[in-house]
Amino acid sequence: MKALEVRNVTYKYPIARTNVLENISFSVNKGEFVAIVGKNGCGKTTLCNILRGFIPSFHQGKFAGTVLINEKNIKQMSMGEIAVAIGFVFQNPFIQVSGIKHSVFNEVAYGLENLGIDREEMIGRTEQILKDLKMNDLRDKHPVELSGGQRQRVALASVLVMDPDILIIDEPTSQLDPQSTEKVFEIIRLLKERNKTIILVEHKIDLISEYADRVILIDDKRIVFDDLTQKVLVNKKVLSYGVNLPQVAKLGIKFEEQTDFRLDYIPSVLTDAINVFKKYV
Ligand SMILES: Nc1ncnc2c1ncn2[C@@H]1O[C@H](COP(=O)(O)OP(=O)(O)OP(=O)(O)O)[C@@H](O)[C@H]1O
Ligand SMILES: [Mg+2]
Structure with missing residues (x-):
């Protein structure tokens, strides 16, 4: 079953002279983990806002095309x-805190409160998510006292606690240190194991290559790559769109360029790199 489908979407912001996205089409199956990449300003956040109906509802502009969520036209939702x-996690964690709750615990529980969920269950689910994200030390802090990275984790927790089947996560690790970044990817992996559909916008290509099933690369208004991660993130052309390749792929490409050896394939993840280089030792 398709969780998301985008058909021939074109969009222009109200004050812009040209389209930001043009004739974009793709679909995401239930349980799939898709990474969206592309250089700054290529339209990743815009696409996320289209997927959650924020465009064209709130941002006006010129919109054409169709978006389906769980096979239902978003126009009818x-x-x-x-x-x-x-569940939508914003790129900027400073926007996502509600500003009306006085502790991280209440902030995370806020969405459930809005849904009118039973108090016991609300507390239980909030406790569990704080535990899962190893955030118990933050539970009594005031949301405005948090660092950027802490806010980013609170923003993620407030979305995960709602337990949506589809998650759109826009650069969840931009404020995080390497250890917290790995933790977020581990959490996303767990969500995938629970059959959640995940759309992730990220620039950290080494982590995308280890975790995502599929990569969509956007450049100059359109999709230029949409394929399995291990096929996209080994292609030298990706670099020409301002997107990096994983370190191991770059090593494989350089190795072939500078020696007479031919690898069985260009690796995109560490375990594959070890396998292909093994025969030369
Ligand atoms: N509200 C807006 N009104 C007009 N133009 C906008 C608006 N928001 C974004 N844009 C423009 O649309 C283009 C795409 O922006 P978007 O934020 O989607 O890029 P992005 O790929 O998410 O970039 P980044 O990697 O920096 O987050 C940019 O040229 C930007 O200037
Ligand atoms: Mg963005």
Whole structure:
């Protein structure tokens, strides 16, 4: 079953002279983990806002095309219905805190409170998510006292606690140190194991290559790559779109360029790199 489908979407912001995205089409199966990459300003956040119906509802502009969520046309869904189907983590964690709750615990529970969920269950689910994300030390802090990285984790927790089937996560690790970044990817891996559909916007290509099933690369208004991660992230052309390749892929490409050896294939992840280089030792 398709969790998301985008058909021939074209969009222009109200004050812009040209389209930001043009004739974009792709679909995401239930349980798939898709990474969206592309250089700054290529339209990744715009695409996320289209997927959750924020464009064209709130941002005006010129929109054409069709978006389906769980095979239902988004036009026929209310914002409330979309919000239950899709959990959305913003690129900027400073926007996502509600500003009305006085502790991290209440902030994380806020979405459940809005859904009118039973108090016991609300507390239980909030406790569990804080435990899963190893954030218990933050539970009594005031949300405005948090660092950027802490806010980013609170923003993620407030979305995960709602347990949506589809997650759209826009650069969840931009403020995080390497250890917290790995933790977020581990959490995303767990979500995938629980058959959640995940759309992740990220620049950290080494982590994408280890975790994502599929990569969509956007450049100059359109999709230039949409294929399995191990096929996209070994292609030298990716570099020409301002997107990096994993270190191991770059090593494989350089190795072939500078020696007479031919690898069985260009690796995109560490375990593959070990396998292909093994025969030369
Ligand atoms: N509200 C807006 N009104 C007009 N133009 C906008 C608006 N928001 C974004 N844009 C423009 O649309 C283009 C795509 O922006 P978007 O934020 O989607 O890029 P992005 O790929 O998410 O970039 P980044 O990697 O920096 O987050 C940019 O040229 C940007 O200037
Ligand atoms: Mg963005």
